[in-house]
Amino acid sequence: MFMKRADLEKSAHLKDDSFTIRCDILVIMDYRAEDLPEDTPPTFVSVAPSDLHQHLGDLLKTEKGADVVFQVGGHTFAAHRCVLAARSPVFSAELFGGMKEGDTAGVVRIDERRQRCLRHCSVLRIPTPYR
Numbered sequence: 001m002f003m004k005r006a007d008l009e010k011s012a013h014l015k016d017d018s019f020t021i022r023c024d025i026l027v028i029m030d031y032r033a034e035d036l037p038e039d040t041p042p043t044f045v046s047v048a049p050s051d052l053h054q055h056l057g058d059l060l061k062t063e064k065g066a067d068v069v070f071q072v073g074g075h076t077f078a079a080h081r082c083v084l085a086a087r088s089p090v091f092s093a094e095l096f097g098g099m100k101e102g103d104t105a106g107v108v109r110i111d112e113r114r115q116r117c118l119r120h121c122s123v124l125r126i127p128t129p130y131r
Contacts, residue, residue, distance in 0.1 A: 056083060071107045
């Protein structure tokens with residue numbers, strides 16, 4: 001349902017700058033689309049698979065909005081504190097907690113083993129086993 005603001009303001013439904021919306025929700029248990037006749041129109045919308053890992057991977061590649069720099073071996077790369085903190089309690093402690101390695105204006109240095117964890121946390125992919 002759509003109603004223009006001007007129409008709502010003129011209607012009797014608006015009282016003291018408030019109105020009430022009533023929603024009836026029907027929960028269907030044991031729903032099986034296979035049991036419906038073939039000509040029944042679909043009642044559910046298919047949801048595309050998540051490509052969040054692709055979007056986060058693109059952020060890591062482009063370094064757009066990055067706010068911390070890591071050094072692994074001889075390489076440096078930028079990352080996003082909030083993404084890392086949300087994905088790992090260790091990075092959360094380092095970047096926002098008592099360890100606060102991320103407060104320095106310089107580069108956060110990490111060893112080669114943690115590089116895999118860092119990349120995994122940044123793009124939501126399962127890392128290959130460390131060798």
